Amino acid sequence: MTNLENTIDRIQELIDSGAEQQLRDELNTYHSADLADIFQQLKPEERLKCITEIDEEKAADVIEYLPPQLQVEILGDIDTTLASRLISKLPHDEAADVLGDMEEDESQAYLDKLPQKFSSEVRELLTYNEDTAGGIMTPLVMTVYDNMTVKEALETIRIKAEKENMELYYVYVVDKHNHLVGVVSLRTLITTPMHLNISDIMSKDIVKIHVDDYQGHIADIFMKYQFNALPVVDLYNHLKGIVTWDDVQDIVEEETTDEILTSSGIVTDLGDEDDDILTGSLAHSIKARTPWLFITLIGEFIAVTITSKYDKTFSALPVIAAFMPLLAGLGGNIGTQSITLMVRGMSTGQITLSSGWHHIMRETITGLSIGFIFGMLVTLVTWGWQHNIELGLIVGIAMSLNMTIATMIGTCTPLVLKKMKIDPAVASGPVIATTIDVIGLAVYLTLVTWYLINL
Amino acid sequence: MTNLENTIDRIQELIDSGAEQQLRDELNTYHSADLADIFQQLKPEERLKCITEIDEEKAADVIEYLPPQLQVEILGDIDTTLASRLISKLPHDEAADVLGDMEEDESQAYLDKLPQKFSSEVRELLTYNEDTAGGIMTPLVMTVYDNMTVKEALETIRIKAEKENMELYYVYVVDKHNHLVGVVSLRTLITTPMHLNISDIMSKDIVKIHVDDYQGHIADIFMKYQFNALPVVDLYNHLKGIVTWDDVQDIVEEETTDEILTSSGIVTDLGDEDDDILTGSLAHSIKARTPWLFITLIGEFIAVTITSKYDKTFSALPVIAAFMPLLAGLGGNIGTQSITLMVRGMSTGQITLSSGWHHIMRETITGLSIGFIFGMLVTLVTWGWQHNIELGLIVGIAMSLNMTIATMIGTCTPLVLKKMKIDPAVASGPVIATTIDVIGLAVYLTLVTWYLINL
Numbered sequence: 021m022t023n024l025e026n027t028i029d030r031i032q033e034l035i036d037s038g039a040e041q042q043l044r045d046e047l048n049t050y051h052s053a054d055l056a057d058i059f060q061q062l063k064p065e066e067r068l069k070c071i072t073e074i075d076e077e078k079a080a081d082v083i084e085y086l087p088p089q090l091q092v093e094i095l096g097d098i099d100t101t102l103a104s105r106l107i108s109k110l111p112h113d114e115a116a117d118v119l120g121d122m123e124e125d126e127s128q129a130y131l132d133k134l135p136q137k138f139s140s141e142v143r144e145l146l147t148y149n150e151d152t153a154g155g156i157m158t159p160l161v162m163t164v165y166d167n168m169t170v171k172e173a174l175e176t177i178r179i180k181a182e183k184e185n186m187e188l189y190y191v192y193v194v195d196k197h198n199h200l201v202g203v204v205s206l207r208t209l210i211t212t213p214m215h216l217n218i219s220d221i222m223s224k225d226i227v228k229i230h231v232d233d234y235q236g237h238i239a240d241i242f243m244k245y246q247f248n249a250l251p252v253v254d255l256y257n258h259l260k261g262i263v264t265w266d267d268v269q270d271i272v273e274e275e276t277t278d279e280i281l282t283s284s285g286i287v288t289d290l291g292d293e294d295d296d297i298l299t300g301s302l303a304h305s306i307k308a309r310t311p312w313l314f315i316t317l318i319g320e321f322i323a324v325t326i327t328s329k330y331d332k333t334f335s336a337l338p339v340i341a342a343f344m345p346l347l348a349g350l351g352g353n354i355g356t357q358s359i360t361l362m363v364r365g366m367s368t369g370q371i372t373l374s375s376g377w378h379h380i381m382r383e384t385i386t387g388l389s390i391g392f393i394f395g396m397l398v399t400l401v402t403w404g405w406q407h408n409i410e411l412g413l414i415v416g417i418a419m420s421l422n423m424t425i426a427t428m429i430g431t432c433t434p435l436v437l438k439k440m441k442i443d444p445a446v447a448s449g450p451v452i453a454t455t456i457d458v459i460g461l462a463v464y465l466t467l468v469t470w471y472l473i474n475l
Numbered sequence: 476m477t478n479l480e481n482t483i484d485r486i487q488e489l490i491d492s493g494a495e496q497q498l499r500d501e502l503n504t505y506h507s508a509d510l511a512d513i514f515q516q517l518k519p520e521e522r523l524k525c526i527t528e529i530d531e532e533k534a535a536d537v538i539e540y541l542p543p544q545l546q547v548e549i550l551g552d553i554d555t556t557l558a559s560r561l562i563s564k565l566p567h568d569e570a571a572d573v574l575g576d577m578e579e580d581e582s583q584a585y586l587d588k589l590p591q592k593f594s595s596e597v598r599e600l601l602t603y604n605e606d607t608a609g610g611i612m613t614p615l616v617m618t619v620y621d622n623m624t625v626k627e628a629l630e631t632i633r634i635k636a637e638k639e640n641m642e643l644y645y646v647y648v649v650d651k652h653n654h655l656v657g658v659v660s661l662r663t664l665i666t667t668p669m670h671l672n673i674s675d676i677m678s679k680d681i682v683k684i685h686v687d688d689y690q691g692h693i694a695d696i697f698m699k700y701q702f703n704a705l706p707v708v709d710l711y712n713h714l715k716g717i718v719t720w721d722d723v724q725d726i727v728e729e730e731t732t733d734e735i736l737t738s739s740g741i742v743t744d745l746g747d748e749d750d751d752i753l754t755g756s757l758a759h760s761i762k763a764r765t766p767w768l769f770i771t772l773i774g775e776f777i778a779v780t781i782t783s784k785y786d787k788t789f790s791a792l793p794v795i796a797a798f799m800p801l802l803a804g805l806g807g808n809i810g811t812q813s814i815t816l817m818v819r820g821m822s823t824g825q826i827t828l829s830s831g832w833h834h835i836m837r838e839t840i841t842g843l844s845i846g847f848i849f850g851m852l853v854t855l856v857t858w859g860w861q862h863n864i865e866l867g868l869i870v871g872i873a874m875s876l877n878m879t880i881a882t883m884i885g886t887c888t889p890l891v892l893k894k895m896k897i898d899p900a901v902a903s904g905p906v907i908a909t910t911i912d913v914i915g916l917a918v919y920l921t922l923v924t925w926y927l928i929n930l
Contacts, residue, residue: 025829051682053700061829174665182666206661210629211637227506243728245508246721248703265720266701272724273698276731277819284815285808298820298834305841309812310848316808317849320801321856327800331793338786341796345782345803345912346775352807353740353771353905357764360739364732365753370542374480374516379753386760393765394772401776450808457800 028061035069044073052078056085059094068097076102080109088121089299096126104133112138113158113267116145120155153238154231156271157252157261160184163192164218166201171214173204189249192259193222200228200251200259228253231260235271242268282443283363285312285450312450319454323461330465339406340468343415344461346398350419351426351460352453354390358383358430359452363444366434376435380428387427388420395420414471418464425463426456483516490524499528507533511540514549523552531557535564538573544754546573551581559588567593568613568722571600575610608693609686611726612707612716615639618647619673621656626669628659644704647714648677655683655706655714683708686715690726697723737898738818740767740905767905774909778916785920794861795923798870799916801853805874806881806915807908809845813838813885814907818899821889831890835883842882843875850875869926873919880918881911 027050034043047055047070055074059067059082071079071094083091083106095103095118107115107130119127119142127146131139141159148154162180164173177191191209193202202222212221228251229238241250242265249264278288286297287308297308327344334341362379365371371379399416403409433452434444482505489498502510502525510529514522514537526534526549538546538561550558550573562570562585574582574597582601586594596614603609617635619628632646646664648657657677667676683706684693696705697720704719733743741752742763752763782799789796817834820826826834854871858864888907889899 051680051700057699178665181662186662188660188662205643207636207641207643210633225506243724244512245506246724248720265703265724269698269701269720269724269727272727273823277823280735280815280819284811286812286815298816298825302837302840302844305837306844309809309841310845313805313808313812313845313849316804317801317852320804323800323804324797328794328797331797334789334793334796338789338796339783341789341793341799342779342783342786344796344799345778345916346772348800348803349775349778349909349912350768350771353768353908354764356739356904357741357768360735360741361753364735368728368732370753382757382760385757386764389757389761390765390768394768397772449811453808454804457804461800 024057024061028058031058031062031070032066035066040073043070047074048078052081053085055082059086060090064093064097067094071098072102076105076109080106083118084110084114088117089296091118092121096122100129100133104130108134108138111158112141112145112160113156116142116155117150120146120150148231151235152231153229153233153235153252153263154260156235156238156267157231157263159261160186161192161251161259161262162186162188162190163194163198163259164204166193166195166219166222168218169214170209170212170216170218170221173218174209174214177206177209189262189264192251192262193218194259198259199257200226200253202226203251226251229263230254236275238263239268239271239275243272279363279367279445282445283359283449285309285316287311316450316454319451319458323454323458326458326462327465330469333465333469337411337468337472339411340465340472343402343418344464346415347418347422347460347464348457350394351422351456354387354423355426355430355452355456356449358387358427359434359449362431362434366438366444373435373439380431380435383427383431384424387424391420391423391427394423410472414467415464418460418467421463422456422460425459429456429459479512479516483513486513486517486525487521490521495528498525502529503533507536508540510537514541515545519548519552522549526553527557531560532564535561539565539569543572543576544751547576551577555584555588559585563589563593566613567596567600567615568611571597571610572605575601575605603686606690607686608684608688608690608707608718609715611690611693611722612686612718614716615641616647616706616714616717617641617643617645618649618653618714619659621648621650621674621677623673624669625664625667625671625673625676628673629664629669632661632664644717644719647706647717648673649714653714654712655681655708657681658706681706684718685709691730693718694723694726694730698727734818734822734900737900738814738904740764740771742766771905771909774906774913778909778913781913781917782920785924788920788924792866792923792927794866795920795927798857799919801870802873802877802915802919803912805849806877806911809842809878810881810885810907810911811904813842813882814889814904817886817889821893821899828890828894835886835890838882838886839879842879846875846878846882849878865927869922870919873915873922876918877911877915880914884911884914 031043031046034046050058059070062070071082074082083094086094095106107118110118119130131143134142145155145159162177164176168176173191180186181188188206190203190205192200193204195201202219202224203226204218204222208221227241227245227247229241231252231254247265249262251259252261252263254260281288281297288297290304290307297305362371365379395416398419399412402415403412406412430452437444486498486501489501505513514525517525526537529537538549541549550561562573565573574585586598589597600610600614617632619631623631628646635641636643643661645658645660647655648659650656657674657679658681659673659677663676682696682700682702684696686707686709702720704717706714707716707718709715736743736752743752745759745762752760817826820834850871853874854867857870858867861867885907892899
């Protein structure tokens with residue numbers, strides 16, 4: 021899809037010239053995922069034109085690939101009868117997501133128009149919190165009974181798969197009360213003699229998730245066991261649905277984005293509807309960015325207050341002030357490196373609380389080594405530039421201390437937050453940068469005042 | 476797995492007391508993924524004891540879940556006959572990865588001991604670059620011929636699936652020269668009348684990847700189309716293998732980690748063997764962290780040089796120096812927020828070059844708004860504290876300008892880098908922070924000198 025822009029130009033020309041048949045042919049050559057990309061670049065009226073030109077199966081498929089906001093927009097713009105037909109062609113979990121993103125009365129209107137069975141299944145999904153397994157799962161699961169033979173099971177699968185557009189990952193085995201009792205792969209089914217009983221060939225060692233499990237937890241389980249799909253059960257072990265890896269892929273991307281934004285001091289969960297910082301309202305974007313900036317402001321005012329106490333030092337030796345950005349900049353950078361390594365390492369599971377000491381030691385030695393190298397460099401450069409060996413030494417020593425302390429703060433803080441059960445990504449970046457500023461300046465100005473001014 | 480530490484204590488006790496049968500029973504109660512977690516916390520000799528206690532199928536499975544370094548370590552420590560038996564039980568792509576991580580002569584020794592067919596298939600995999608489709612794929616694919624009937628195809632699948640431990644995602648259709656011509660799902664196969672021809676029911680619209688495609692590209696395709704597996708072909712459209720979603724999950728995690736570390740100024744690709752910054756040698760860790768710190772050092776020395784020209788200003792009004800960390804700190808933070816939003820938005824595809832202008836406008840307005848709010852706050856606080864309205868105004872205006880400029884630099888730089896086909900994550904963080912420092916200080920000191928000192 022390197023020529024997305026050419027494609028869009030061509031489609032826009034076809035729309036403008038009213039060449040409907042050619043437009044239809046052109047649109048049909050693309051995969052639904054590509055059409056979703058194209059639709060995002062079109063104007064709203066062009067999108068509507070296109071969605072009515074492609075056949076309904078494909079239109080539903082394209083809608084599945086679109087971002088939530090656009091799904092709701094398009095369905096709201098087209099004829100409601102067509103919209104409800106398209107919704108009924110979506111997988112249950114997608115349909116519930118789309119309807120959940122609409123206004124209450126709008127989604128009710130659609131639910132009333134949908135086929136009875138589909139509508140009641142989607143209504144059940146809508147009762148779950150959308151960040152839990154219940155809100156993510158699809159309720160269509162391929163199940164067979166534990167007292168069937170392989171032959172009966174295969175026949176059941178054939179009939180069910182024909183009737184419902186169902187993904188076939190694993191076949192789940194339930195008892196007559198719909199309790200989940202086992203799992204069997206299609207591969208096992210088709211390579212096992214027909215007369216054997218399902219209960220004899222199924223695996224009873226089932227990894228499962230609970231309807232109320234949160235999405236972060238679900239993603240961790242998928243990442244760890246690397247399954248394609250996991251069954252979802254309620255408190256009584258009734259099979260309620262399955263969560264598939266593609267649902268999880270979206271969760272992982274979302275969680276990673278949250279982790280990255282959070283650690284740069286952007287609040288990702290303001291609890292309002294308008295929750296995408298790149299596309300939401302400006303007010304939302306400002307609200308998401310100000311809280312940690314405000315805390316930085318308070319922190320930096322502490323730095324200002326400390327620094328202002330050294331006004332006599334600046335009057336006596338003004339070049340001292342010029343080195344402040346150097347110390348703060350390098351301290352901040354090496355500290356950020358340490359935080360980033362720790363936060364990421366904890367989120368991938370490479371760093372655990374029990375290996376924490378090891379990493380603290382390792383980072384401290386790294387900080388000392390790099391601090392020593394940079395301290396030497398700064399001493400030499402300053403000496404050569406200012407022809408003042410004492411100044412060079414003081415700045416160099418302050419640099420070494422500052423970088424070492426910054427590394428230690430950057431390494432320990434995420435571990436301490438984790439130990440206190442606080443998400444280490446929260447506030448790591450801005451707060452630590454400010455702390456490093458304050459401590460670094462205090463160390464530097466104390467050294468300078470003792471050795472250069474008072475002597 | 477909340478009680479991982481208790482489990483490890485229990486296992487260590489069983490090892491120490493020599494209760495082999497109990498140890499075996501205990502180990503058998505865990506899923507292989509859990510055992511892999513447990514193994515990582517054990518001492519090397521304890522690990523060896525455990526690996527010989529569990530049966531070979533499970534041991535191979537546990538090895539699959541371990542990080543590469545530990546895989547090589549464990550296989551190197553156990554008896555070579557057992558090691559080659561375990562390797563031959565791994566999926567082909569895993570076996571190739573493990574052997575590829577070993578010393579040349581060691582892996583040759585194992586390859587010579589492995590079963591003929593397995594060994595030659597793994598040898599072929601080893602010829603591909605490990606970051607390409609060829610290096611990631613598994614060569615075992617379920618294929619049927621295009622001229623078979625559904626009945627013949629199902630019979631072929633049954634026989635092949637029984638013989639080889641093969642994952643069944645899709646069934647690929649090839650012609651007699653092994654050219655990939657179509658794909659058919661198991662679901663379609665078992666719901667279609669037996670006498671139909673495969674070529675009539677297969678889908679010819681195949682998304683496929685090339686053996687030489689790089690892993691980043693493969694991950695993008697999987698994320699976009701959300702397939703379970705994709706076929707890999709060579710230049711002549713010969714089917715060579717499949718890449719499955721769990722391979723891709725590892726790639727995505729690795730690429731995300733690289734993106735995060737890179738943007739905090741850590742070099743992730745030093746091109747040497749020892750390539751994990753958390754577990755590699757200290758020298759490696761220092762090498763990975765110094766380059767961008769060094770560039771920061773040069774940048775900050777520019778800031779020092781500029782600042783040092785204002786020595787008369789500092790002598791005349793020393794409190795001016797005290798506000799420098801405040802300006803640099805807030806400018807750096809808001810700039811980092813912008814960079815992070817842009818780099819992440821580009822990597823998830825939410826921001827494209829064509830939507831770039833929109834984001835620049837949006838971020839500039841955000842920067843202006845937040846800059847205005849913080850400028851006012853700083854003016855008021857400074858006025859109240861120093862009882863000097865002019866100083867308050869100058870610091871406030873400098874703050875507004877600095878935050879706005881920082882936002883614009885943070886927004887534009889990643890877009891410009893992308894336009895120049897440079898990875899926007901590279902250098903974004905440290906270099907931009909330094910640039911913001913330099914510009915921010917220059918603006919502030921110029922304002923101060925013009926309005927406060929010269930008047």
